[in-house]
Amino acid sequence: MARLTAAREAEISTRLLKHWHETVPNDRMAHLVKDAARGFLRSLQLRLATQGVSLGHWSFLRILWEQDGLTQRALSQEAGVMGSTTLIALRAMESLGYIRRAQMAGNRKNMYVFLTPSGRALKQKLVPLAEEVNRLALRGLDEAAIATTRRSLLVMLDNLARDNLLAHAQAGDRAP
Structure with missing residues (x-):
């Protein structure tokens, strides 16, 4: 995501809120x-x-x-991004000292990715930031509303996953 100015961020947020609250509150x-x-x-x-x-x-x-020690390919698949995107990110993360990449003695084909102590230590700093965003987003919702939203989103994920599997089966593909 490109770095935006505070004014541009505010404009985007205002437009988004107007869209959902006034323009088309029942959009898809x-x-x-x-x-x-x-x-x-x-x-x-x-x-x-x-x-x-x-x-x-x-x-x-x-x-x-x-899951420390994944191959670059597995990491790319888990993240849902292209291998080239993963490679660029991993090179940057390696230069920052967050990870190290290595081949295993018995397998020269695959490159494995391991957290460094610095990369592992980031968890204690960064996870609370993500938890803060979640608390912020859920502010004003009671436990019942949160539980209902969670159940609803999980049902949607299940439905879409089944649809994806069915589409692949009908196309004669293997499941992703």
Whole structure:
């Protein structure tokens, strides 16, 4: 995401709120979810920047905090980005000292990605920032509304995953 001025950010937020509250309050759910996700990401990006971490590195760090030592290809698949995008990000993260890449003795084909102590330590700094964004987004919602929203989004994810599997099966593809 390109760096925006505070005035431009405010303009985007104002336009978005007007869209949802006045112009087309009943627009498609997909658009509402997309705009909400963009709002989460913008808020998170602002906080990550205070720690000198880019939003693009956040996804890879989150995955590696859970599964250190993945191959570059597996990391790319987990993050849902192209291999070339992953390579660029990993090179930058390596130069920042967050990760190291290495081939294993028995497998010279694959490049494995490992967190450094610095990369591992970022978890204690960055996860609270993401939790802050979540608290901010959920402010004003009671526990029942949060639980309903969570259940609803999980049902949508399940429905879309089944649709994806069905589409691949009908096309004669293997499941992704």
